[in-house]
Amino acid sequence: MTISERQAAEHAGLWKADRGQAPHYTAKGFLGTGWTCIACPLDGCDWHHDDPVDRPTAPEELEAMVREHLEGHSAVDFLRSLQAARDAIVATRESNNRAWDVVNLHRLRAIKRGEHPTMDPVAQMLSAALVGTAEHDDVRRELTETSEGVAGAQGIASVPAAERTT
Structure with a gap:
């Protein structure tokens, strides 16, 4: 393409x-x-x-x-922009890795408690957010509902990129 x-x-x-x-x-x-x-x-x-x-x-x-x-x-302008994009991608990847560390820690804690590794609710929500499953829409919906009437909390839920560009 x-x-x-x-x-x-x-x-x-x-x-x-x-x-x-x-x-x-x-x-x-x-x-x-x-x-x-x-x-x-x-x-x-x-x-x-x-x-x-x-x-x-x-x-x-x-x-x-x-x-x-x-x-x-100039070519230097394009190279600077590419380098900035690369740096942003690396930072995003590192942030993603740190979030997965939290998911894995919660899963290991569940195992140590004798539970199934996917039973921890925090690990479930964070995993759904990182993977982008439909379950994360439930989190967005709850955020929107819970923020109603809370000063300064309107619009706190993220909006998927596909919805922002249409």
Whole structure:
């Protein structure tokens, strides 16, 4: 599968918007009108183009616009961005490993108590979260229900990435 520069820029616009990096956004406003933001995928670059949903720019024009912008970056810019992405992936992997350590500790404690290793509720919830099983939706639902009426706790449950980009 090949991805065009424009598709990468559309993804970058959503990525930056998801992290609150204004002015990058994807919005639906009054009567379903809004904008699709395409943005430079490189870290630290604020270039973007907000394309109106009701009168979108031709795909080949957007592709040319993004390509022209990206040609203004040096190879070092791309390498820095790749290194930052690699560092983020390593940090995420390490975080994931630490969470699995907690799951395994709870499972071992259950075994020492004479229980089945998957009977510990904390290990079950954390394992479901790490693996992404449907059981984690129950955790999100309970978080939402439990947070009702608690000051500052609204919207505390995470939202799956697929739901944020639609």
